Amino acid sequence: MKAIKIILGIITVLVLAFFVTGLVVKETKYTATVSVNKPVEEVFDAFIKIDSVKNWIPEVQSVTTINKNPGITGSIYDVVVLTQGQEIKMTEKIMAYVPNEKVTLFFDAENMLKKDDYIFTDENNTTTITLSASCKSDSYIMACLFPYFKSTFQEQDQSYLNNFKKYIEEEKNQ
Incomplete structure (x- = not known):
């Protein structure tokens, strides 16, 4: 009986810690960077x-222009990505x-709101391309999860930047 109380106590503490995460951490932020051996204008x-974008982000299935502004700022696109066999539609x-x-991009992907600021x-x-990214969610449960996946988000964005580097350096050398 004592073992059950201890196990239930541990589970309770873990569940409380998970839900407190969403109250304490409102936004998950991280950075990624890559250097490309090309001039800035070309990059x-x-x-x-x-x-x-499909050339360095393999999950992207399609990009549809919704509104393209002459000054580019404010332009909106629908993006469809395929991840783990599931299609996800987002607005960029x-x-x-x-x-x-x-360039600063804002993505609304169902329960994930993401801002990517590329310098x-x-x-x-x-x-050198430096990404400062931040993720948050309208969903409280998702907001509780994001801090635990920060390194996964960062690794994924770093791999996209690495893919871009490979794409631009190899494509322009052929």
């Missing part, structure tokens, strides 16, 4: 071409756009 142009909005310097810096024809 930025390739990065913002919405049709080529360009929140900020400064040619060859910065492009050039030094001796090597471009």
Whole structure:
């Protein structure tokens, strides 16, 4: 009987810790970076071409333009990704756009709200892309989960940046 009380006590503490996470951590933030051996103009142009995103993010199935603004900021796209055999539809909005310097994207993917802020810096024809990302959710349960998946989110975004580096360096050398 004592063992059952101890086990139930441990489970209760773990459940409470999980739910407190959602109260304490409102947003999960992380960074990723990559250096590309190309000038910033070439890297930025390739990065913002919405049709080529499938070349470095393999899960992307389709991208449909909903609203394309002349200044690019405010443009909206519907993106369909296939992850673990399930199609997920999300909306991508360009929140900020400064040619060859910065692009900020906002994604609404059902219960995940994600902001990706990409900064492009050039030094001796090597471009460094720095991503500052933040995730939050309208769903309390999802908000409780996100902090525990921070390293997974970061690894995934880092792999996308690495894929982009490989894509741009190999494609332009062929």
